[in-house]
Amino acid sequence: MIQSMAKINIGPVRAFNVMRTIFGGFEEVGVSKNDCKNFKREINLFINEYDAEMMVGNLMKKKEHLPDFSCEYFTDEENCLVGLFWSDGESKRNYQVFGDIMSFDATYRSNRYSMVFVPFTGIDNHNNNVSFGAALLASETAETYKWLLRCFLKAFGKQPDVVVTDQDPAMKKAIEEVFSGSRHRLCMWHVMHKLSTKVGVTLCNTIDFKQRICDIVWTDSLSPSEFEVGWHSVIQDFDLSDNNWLGDIYDMRESWIPAYYRDELMSGLMRTTSRSESENHFFGQVCNVRSTLLEFLTHFESAIESQRHNQRKNDHDTRYTRPQLKTDFVLEKQASQIYTKTLFLDVQVEIVGYVST
Structure with a gap:
């Protein structure tokens, strides 16, 4: 028990x-x-x-006996585990369908050895997170990330169209070299999550400031010039011209502000706050700094099993249930037949709002 x-x-x-x-x-x-x-x-x-020997042995045994299972690892001069990557057949099938855009995160200290857990995450047709693979790394250097991305390419055979990461310079260097055909974008949530510490909690709690900066950041309806006008207006009105951090994130605006990449298909799906928050919550359940590696693997597999169960349930609901229509508008009926149930409920809100106006 x-x-x-x-x-x-x-x-x-x-x-x-x-x-x-x-x-x-x-x-x-x-x-x-x-x-x-x-x-x-x-x-x-x-x-x-x-611990490490048992975990690697467990995964390598799967590689030997399960079709399409991938596992790669490397050790240092003292034969200590430095990097471990794995992905199974279902993850690869998900990548073939949903791998246009991928989040590549390394924020989780997942075990007692302080190895970093690196999940590769996309978005399925129900607008939920879907895992493509995972890794454990003992160091976060550019060379380690290059090794990891080469393992990913070996397993999946192609690069994603868009890669979303935080501001880690080692990741950036590795992506430029190994994923040279991918467009690299920074996660808006990771950038904006630092706002209160960089400009002060008092200012961030000011409704006018928060509303104005969110209105120009969390939208793809603005053109680049409109965003720049709005940004400079906020900086001037709240006397923030001397804030170096705001200057730095403005200089790299083309890497994270939707106004500069709103024409890229699907890339907007990875910018929302809820996306990164839900990913953090999901993997936070399997990350425990006191865990052995073997325990972590067990937790991870249990979480992936739950994720896939939810995906199958959503598939079933889409196939065998029909959402209730709220208008006589023919577009709503067509949308209910085209979209998955989860996505349709979002589209329905827009349709109802349009009809009511």
Whole structure:
């Protein structure tokens, strides 16, 4: 029971409490809370000595026996694990369909060795995140990222049209060399997430400032010249001309402001706040700085299983249920037959708003 619950990141104490509730009391569990903690500790003590070896062995065995499973790794001079990449057949099929645009993130410290978890994420036809592959890296250098992106190309056979990352210079250098055919964009959420620390919490809590800067940043309806006029107006009105950070992000505006890439198909889908927030929440569930590598892999596989279950459920709902129409407008009926159910509900809001005006 303890091991089963560990697959979904439930520790021994919480596992004991669940068993106590299910079985009807402390006496019915058969062990104490400390017994559960000691059991888990003994397992981890055994794993610690062979942790990386067991994880790599697990993935390489899948590569040997499962069609389309990819796994690559490399070690340093002392035979310590430095980089590990893996992806399965379903991830590759998802990439073939949804791989136009891909988020490439490295913000998660996922285990007790401080190896960085790097997920490759896209968007499916239900506007939900879909995972293409994952990696663990011991260092975040340009050379390490180059190795990782070459592994990705070897597994998938083609570059994405658009790659979205944070402002990591090592990532930027690797993408320029290995993904030379991809358009590199910065994630708006990662940029704007720093706003309060860079300009001050007091100013960010000012409704007028927040509304005005969001109106020019979180939209693709403005032309580049309109954005620039709006930006300079905000800078002048709030006396921010001496803020170096705002000057820096303005200088690289063509890499993250929608006004400069609104004609790129699908790239706007990766700019929304909810996209990065939902991705952080999803992978935050599998990242635990106390986990062994083997535990992390178990958590990751459990999370991917949940993601794919939701994807199959959404596919089923789209095939076998019909959303309720709210107008007699023929365009709404046609949209309900073309879009997936999730996307149609967003389109329906626009249609209803148009008809009502």
